[in-house]
Amino acid sequence: MNTLKISVIKERRKSIRAFFDGDNIVIKAPSFVSKGIIESFINENGGFFLKVIEAKRELKKGVLPFLGSKRRVEELHRFVYGSFNASTSSAPSREYIKELLKEAAKRVIIPRFLERASVSNLDFKSVDIGLATSRYGSCTGCAKIRFSAFLVLMPIEAIDYVIAHELAHLKVMNHSERFWREVERIYPDYLTGRTLLSKNAYLMYLLK
Numbered sequence: 001m002n003t004l005k006i007s008v009i010k011e012r013r014k015s016i017r018a019f020f021d022g023d024n025i026v027i028k029a030p031s032f033v034s035k036g037i038i039e040s041f042i043n044e045n046g047g048f049f050l051k052v053i054e055a056k057r058e059l060k061k062g063v064l065p066f067l068g069s070k071r072r073v074e075e076l077h078r079f080v081y082g083s084f085n086a087s088t089s090s091a092p093s094r095e096y097i098k099e100l101l102k103e104a105a106k107r108v109i110i111p112r113f114l115e116r117a118s119v120s121n122l123d124f125k126s127v128d129i130g131l132a133t134s135r136y137g138s139c140t141g142c143a144k145i146r147f148s149a150f151l152v153l154m155p156i157e158a159i160d161y162v163i164a165h166e167l168a169h170l171k172v173m174n175h176s177e178r179f180w181r182e183v184e185r186i187y188p189d190y191l192t193g194r195t196l197l198s199k200n201a202y203l204m205y206l207l208k
Contacts, residue, residue: 004049008038016041018049020056020208025049051202062092065203067108068155068196073100080104094207098131098149105129105149113145113163120186122170133204136162136197139169153203154196161193 005024010031016038019026029038042049058064062073073092077083080103092100106129113127125143132138132148139145145166151159164187172179183190 004046004053006042006049018045020052020205023053023057025053048202052205052208055203055206059092059097059206064097064206065153065200066104067152067159068200073097076100076104080107097207101149101152102129102131105147105152108152109147109159109163112160113147113167116160116163116186117167120167122167122186124167124170133208136204137166139166139173141173143170145170148204150204150206153206154200157189157193158197158200159193160187161190161197163187164190164193 006027007024008027008029010029010033013028013030016027016029016033019028027038027042029041055065058070063070064073064076065071066076066079077100080100109129110127117124123143124145127145127147129149130146131150132146133150135148136151137145137147147162147166151162161183164183167186168179168182171182187193
């Protein structure tokens, strides 16, 4: 279970990146990068790769994290839709899981965001849920906020941190000391949430 299947492809590119192909990991590296640098990249990220692969294997069995705990897909389906069709329990498709996570995020993240925004006395134009895997949330200069549905895979403290982070951007669009004071005002225990977010970052790769 702990063996990584890794293949390396050298090509015309600027940086080293890892891609997941089932239980296999494909490392794509610039043609000029040495074997030693590639090996260092693999060693530094091996633990991360293992977590992603294990999460993918669990999903094939119909199990995925939800708010930091493992749940069967049918449990999440019931949470979202109130009932469950047994035909969806085996080998859930990527599109089905994406839609399930998106609907779950609407039920978990949006209400928590609205409550935190109200308590913090912060105004925004809109809030919605997307399927981004490269960022947890975003806040535009015109006060439109968007969260990744994949956040519901993580502990609730991590979600609250991202909510506070995006709300703070309504007042401060950079990451200055003033910004972090605003994050702390909105969510005093934000350091705990930020730590949990970092520990669970691999979950953003669940469907990659």
